[in-house]
Amino acid sequence: MEAVVFDLDGVLVDSEKLWDDVRRSVVAEHGGTWEEEATRALQGMSTPEWADYLVTRLGTKLTPEQVAETVVERMTDNYSGRPPLLPDAEETVRAVAERHPVAIASSSPPVLINTFLDATNLSGLVPVAISSEQVRAGKPAPDVYLAAAARLGISPENCAAVEDSTNGLRAALAAGMTVIGVPNPHFPPDPSVLAKAAAVLDGVGELPSALAALEG
Structure with missing residues (x-):
């Protein structure tokens, strides 16, 4: 990874x-x-x-x-200048960034991605942040994930993707990434798609431990 x-x-x-x-x-x-x-x-x-x-x-x-x-x-x-962060979101990105290059591949427009990065002071730790507005097709097409990997200079097969929705999971799988699912409680993903994830977490705060387990 x-x-x-x-x-x-x-x-x-x-x-x-x-x-x-x-x-x-x-x-x-x-x-x-x-x-x-x-x-x-x-x-x-x-x-x-x-x-x-x-x-x-x-x-x-x-x-x-x-x-x-x-x-x-x-x-x-x-x-209102401060997006509604999920529990442990900011801390998890910081923890993961200590060991791996990180990127964001989102369907949100750039203005909302930048609002998140600015509000959390994570811009310096996230060198690549791509909106699906900036690629040919949104999720479930793999384009935004492939673009993120290309900008990182790393093969998609050597990247992990963290996703919550059916279309997001499909996009990351189509990109050839190792997929980690964090199912959305409001809109649970299709179980048959979630089953293809390498790991399924109850919250993003579990990600550092899951990555360590996947890396052996």
């Missing part, structure tokens, strides 16, 4: 339910109709992908650009 790549939402930041609530409200306010399968379908999509989904699939009466702007603005407001 030469590097560790973290997802952000649901792994380090308790934001999956917040994303869902904000998107639901925007759809409802602008003439769309929410479909229950949308919640999991949207997890991992890049901003252009989920904005288009809210318009073309759910019938939101805005352009995709307007949807994206509205949702991201509300998410930024909800963060």
Whole structure:
């Protein structure tokens, strides 16, 4: 294991339910109709992908650009300069960074990734932070994980990925990484996909011990 790549939402930041609530409200306010399968379908999509989904699939009466702007603005407001960190998130990144290069590969837009890094003073320990907006396709495509490994200069096969959602797990598996699952309690991943993870944790704080066990 030469590097560790973290997802952000649901792994380090308790934001999956917040994303869902904000998107639901925007759809409802602008003439769309929410479909229950949308919640999991949207997890991992890049901003252009989920904005288009809210318009073309759910019938939101805005352009995709307007949807994206509205949702991201509300998410930024909800963060209020300090994202809702999950327990042990900051400490875990610091502990892992003492032994491995670390990166973030997230579906959040860069502004929210940077808010997290700035609020935790982790920018200096996380040399690579990539949004799926910056690659061809969002999760479950492997693009954002492959890009993170390439920027680290490390083969994906020598990276561990830490993920919580079905689409995130699929993306990391498709990239060829060793996958560590931290299931989201609000939106549990597909058990058949989670079963492919090398380890499954109750919380991200267990990660340093899990990495040590995997490395033998």
